Amino acid sequence: MIDLKLLRAEPDVVRQSQISRGDDPAIVDQVLEADAANRAALQEFEVARAEQKSLGKLVAKAQGDEKQELLARTKELAAKVKQLQAEADAASAKAVELARSLGNIPEPGVPAGGDEDFVVLRHEGTPRDFAAEGVEVQDHLAIGEGLKAIDMERGAKVSGARFYFLTGIGARLELAILNAAMATAIDHGFSPMITPTLVRPEVMSGTGFLGKHADEIYYLEKDDLYLTGTSEVALAGYHTDEILDLEEGALRYAGWSACYRREAGSAGRDTRGIIRVHQFHKVEMFAYCRPEDAAEEHARFLAAEETMLKALELPYRVIDTAAGDLGMSAARKFDCEAWLPSQERWMEVTSTSNCTTYQARRLKIREKAEKGTEPVATVNGTIGTTRWLVALLENHQQADGSVYVPEILRPYLGGVEYLQPLG
Secondary structure, eight states: OOOHHHHHHOHHHHHHHHHHHTOOTHHHHHHHHHHHHHHHHHHHHHHHHHHHHHHHHHHHHOOHHHHHHHHHHHHHHHHHHHHHHHHHHHHHHHHHHHHTTSOOOOOTTOOOSSTTOOEEEEEESOOOOHHHHTOOOOOHHHHHHHTTOEEHHHHHHHHOTTOOEEOTHHHHHHHHHHHHHHHHHHHTTOEEEEOOSEEOHHHHHHTTOSSTTGGGSOEETTTTEEEOSSTHHHHHHTTTTOEEOOTTOOEEEEEEEEEEOOOTTOTTSSOSTTSSOSEEEEEEEEEEEOGGGHHHHHHHHHHHHHHHHHHTTOOEEEEEOOGGGSOSSOSEEEEEEEEETTTTEEEEEEEEEEOTTHHHHHHTOEEEETTEEEEOEEEEEEEEETTHHHHHHHHTBOTTSOEEOOGGGGGGGTTOSEEOOOO
16 A cells, blocks of 8 residues: 555655556545545544543532533433544545555656556577577477476366476476575575465455456455465565564565466467466565665565576566556566567566565554654565476477476486487
8 A cells, every 4th residue: 555645745646656557546536535534534533532531530520410411411422422433434444445446656767558668678698599500499388298298188177278287397397497496595585485375355455466456366255265376475464464673684585385367368368388377386585675675675686586597598688567567566567578489579487576665554564663663665576487487498499309408407307408308
């Protein structure tokens, strides 16, 4: 949730934020009206409550008819106080509900526009010239089936469309990527975590995932629990309603979990193979830090992600995501996109977001300050996931059907340098 003090003082900043995100700026005035009504109702309640306390003292000293009159007045006032409290609570709930519908305010320099309006910051590595090498490019599914690493047919038979089995070397390769990702995260100062994949509604809502993309989330109505699409959700909820000690620096975690996404609205997109699926695994970095350190922490996350991509010897580019493609919680997001030879395009393989104090305000995560407590900032980023198999298989395919194994993965695969197709 954004800072209501900022909203009251600089509503035009928030209006411009809404416009840059492609959202309705009129909601800003609705929030301001609800906030003003809330404060007015609260003030009226406090005046009545103070009068009630004052009458209570007079009743204790009064006698006879005077006391009876005061008691009658106290009874009337008690009913009024109860009504005013209910009105104040309702006004507060409405103000909070409206305020939570506002997305985070993008950082200065974030491009305006939608998912096609990103800015390319740089390219790293050079895509191979497969034609010059005499390699007939295959997509990741054809390669995976040749290695007996991916079984889509039986995945669909067991669970339906967009499900799959990773078999044999496919399962080992995913585990190699995730273990290498976790080791890299640890080298960058993150503590490993295995996280829950079912969370309470207040945690899912607190992270900002129940906004306009809520239809992508699996919900278990009988249990009132949500299946997470990233361990970011569980890690954000880990310190809910706590006061953190950040004297020694940021708290950094790396969560390994299964992830679930309904992929609502993606009909017809990347239906072949494992690019866009309902279930996958991921290692997600997450940090709690001071707001003034969030941008530097964000850069740290991007550096960790790039360490992994370079170790996997993948050509990639880094983009600065446009405001309309940020998601509710992010104030800035950098994506790393690997080259996809079979489609001759760039494919997102990882992203990192600076959520400033947005999630922490919603989840009541604070640190001690000179005047009480202040919300902390949160940063998240992916350092390894199932989708990386796609980029790995396609970029490292060889003319004979084998696949080159980058050095970072070899210790997890018995030291092999090439994966060989099976007849």
